[in-house]
Amino acid sequence: VCSSNKAMSIVEENPTAAVPSPLVRRGTSVNFDEGQTQDDCTECKRSLTVVVIGASGDLAKKKTFPALLALFDQGLLPSSLSIVGFARSKFTQSEFHAKIQPFLKGDEDVVAKFLSHVHYFSGAYNDVESFGNLAQELEVREANSSLLSAANRMFYLAIPPSIFADVIQGIDAKARAVNDGWTRLIVEKPFGRDTDSFHELNNVVAKHFNEHEIFRIDHYLGKELVQNLMILRFGNRIFEPLWNSNHVQSVTISFKEPFGVEGRAGYFDNFGIIRDVMQNHLLQILCLVGMECPASWAADDIRDEKVKVLKCIRDVDMDDVVVGQYGASADGTKKGYLEDPDVPSDSKTPTFAMAVFHIDNARWHNVPFMMKCGKALNERKAEVRIQFRHAPPPLFPGLARNELVISVQPDEAVYVKLMTKQPGLGMKLDQKELDFSYKHNFDEKTPEAYERLIYEVTRGEHSLFVRGDELDYAWQIFTPFLEKLEKGKKKCFTRPLAVWQR
Incomplete structure (x- = not known):
């Protein structure tokens, strides 16, 4: 079943092999990119709000929140941190914690401390005012930090592409970071199902966000x-x-x-x-x-x-x-x-x-x-x-x-x-x-993989994204x-x- 119907003819040629550029320095152990903790990273000293859109879904529960916990446990997220789950389901904060906690593995004290940073907000994906209300809540939480002028916001879209347009429009209109903070958007596959649907989806994203703000995940x-x-x-x-x-x-x-x-x-x-x-x-x-x-x-x-x-x-x-x-x-x-x-x-x-x-x-x-x-x-x-x-x-x-x-x-x-x-x-x-x-x-x-990718988003590093x-x-x-x-x-x-x- 797995064989091709067409015999493949392999013809030898003589291409000139490229001489590699000196990407790697000499030495047996070279550290180009050591993870920085919140104590020695200027970026990590800023306030960070992570908003997980579609927070009640399997992707968020099984991948996004566990990855955030791992980064938190290693000190790779700012001490001034808020994680907000956004979804349509009507949960209290304690009910939401109960839904995600079975997927959070590790020391009980670390998990409890992590959950103290995790909040829940219920809203409609297709209602711009829901994102306005979300923004008000984010501003209250960011105001508790003395670093309000540098409050960054990361939006993780753990949702189907069919509702991207409404969500992206709502974020852009109402929930972008204020003052000197950055806003970054993490988008999950599938990025369309053919050329036309990709163009349609990409045009929606590009209308509201610049390429340097977009992080398209391929977790491989x-x-x-x-x-x-x-x-x-x-x-x-x-x-x-x-x-x-x-x-x-x-x-x-x-x-x-x-x-x-x-x-x-x-x-x-x-x-x-x-x-x-x-x-x-x-x-x-x-x-x-x-x-x-x-x-x-x-x-x-x-x-x-x-x-x-x-x-x-x-x-x-x-x-x-x-x-x-x-x-x-x-x-x-x-x-x-x-x-x-x-x-x-x-x-x-x-x-x-x-x-x-x-x-x-x-x-x-x-x-x-x-x-x-x-x-x-x-x-x-x-x-x-x-x-x-x-x-x-x-x-x-x-x-x-x-x-x-x-x-x-x-x-x-x-x-x-x-x-x-x-x-x-x-x-x-x-x-x-x-x-x-x-x-x-x-x-x-x-x-x-998700741990590494979310960490790279906090750094604004695009090389592992599409x-x-x-x-x-x-x-x-x-x-x-x-x-x-x-x-x-x-x-x-x-x-x-x-x-x-x-």
């Missing part, structure tokens, strides 16, 4: 190993000279989940696995693997290089696309996708997809970038697998290829597959792994072949659950 950019891709490439000279079509046979970017769409089938059926995972998470990884070395660590330098990659991706050949749905398990204990009560019985929405992409530039000429993602598969895993070309003859014909594997989840690791001689009197070769596992090399706890033109080019790549899929130009296979879980 907050994952430790994804952040480490640039360090791996440009901070280790052994890799960059090989990072081109002279030496690389293929690149595979995979995302696998062992569970189905339980609890979110209604949302999922409207978007599918390609829009949910491939067009954003996996495409961002492709950009980091494929891009040239940026001029600096500045956010726009990095994002400029990602845009260059997107502009070079050729149209997807439908012969290089495979889509499918998981069926029921053989024993009937697990239902298939179409048996979910929230999924139409004739749905063609894929739960599995594989597609081959090509970056048409000198570095990556004719190297296939394969992206695979799916639900109800055999394991939870996200990884990048870079397969190198065979060693040249005549000494080692038929040997397995070297591979560089970056494991993003569940275990963060980088390992290299190498050929080696087995101990003994004969000349027997075997493939072994040089394994760099995070859990065996670092004592520090790896921050959760710029508007990135999304525009991403949708220009995906919209044509999504339209072909939805017009039935590619059959969506259905296979029993056991087949997908091999």
Whole structure:
């Protein structure tokens, strides 16, 4: 099921490998960006109000509030802090605390202290006056601080895109920071479902907020190993000279989940696995693997290089696309996708997809970038697998290829597959792994993606967020072949659950 219908011809070329810029200084341990506590950070000494719009929803409860707690526990948020949950539900403050507290893990005293900063405000998303009333409450809380002239406001939109317009208009009209404070807007995916809907959504946001005020979250950019891709490439000279079509046979970017769409089938059926995972998470990884070395660590330098990659991706050949749905398990204990009560019985929405992409530039000429993602598969895993070309003859014909594997989840690791001689009197070769596992090399706890991303918003740092033109080019790549899929130009296979879980 997962094989392409079209044989891929890999043609060797001779692009000149780019010489990396000196992004990383000399030394065994270099700290470019150490987290600053509230005692030594000028920005952290300002008053900060975080408003979580959609505070009663799953995203806010499971991701946003736990991330804020982690930053609070590490002293990375100002002591003059207010966190306000905004939603339509009518809760008292104690009732709201009771709803989010089960998701707040850690020392009981720390959680209690954190909750003393958390408040709740009930209002209508489509009522500008609700945001006016919210602003009055924020001003009262900020007035308790002697730093009113520098009161910053962060708005986290944990809501569906269908209500963005009203909320953004209300924030802009009534609830922006006063005096010298900044206002920053965190926007969650999905950023549309095709080029036209993205433009419509982006125009609404751009009408009320400048690009430097907007932080579009793709939480994969907050994952430790994804952040480490640039360090791996440009901070280790052994890799960059090989990072081109002279030496690389293929690149595979995979995302696998062992569970189905339980609890979110209604949302999922409207978007599918390609829009949910491939067009954003996996495409961002492709950009980091494929891009040239940026001029600096500045956010726009990095994002400029990602845009260059997107502009070079050729149209997807439908012969290089495979889509499918998981069926029921053989024993009937697990239902298939179409048996979910929230999924139409004739749905063609894929739960599995594989597609081959090509970056048409000198570095990556004719190297296939394969992206695979799916639900109800055999394991939870996200990884990048870079397969190198065979060693040249005549000494080692038929040997397995070297591979560089970056494991993003569940275990963060980088390992290299190498050929080696087995101990003994004969000349027997075997493939072994040089394994760099995070859990065996670092004592520090790896921050959760949302923790890192919210921290970067407090700093005004955009490099881990998606710029508007990135999304525009991403949708220009995906919209044509999504339209072909939805017009039935590619059959969506259905296979029993056991087949997908091999």
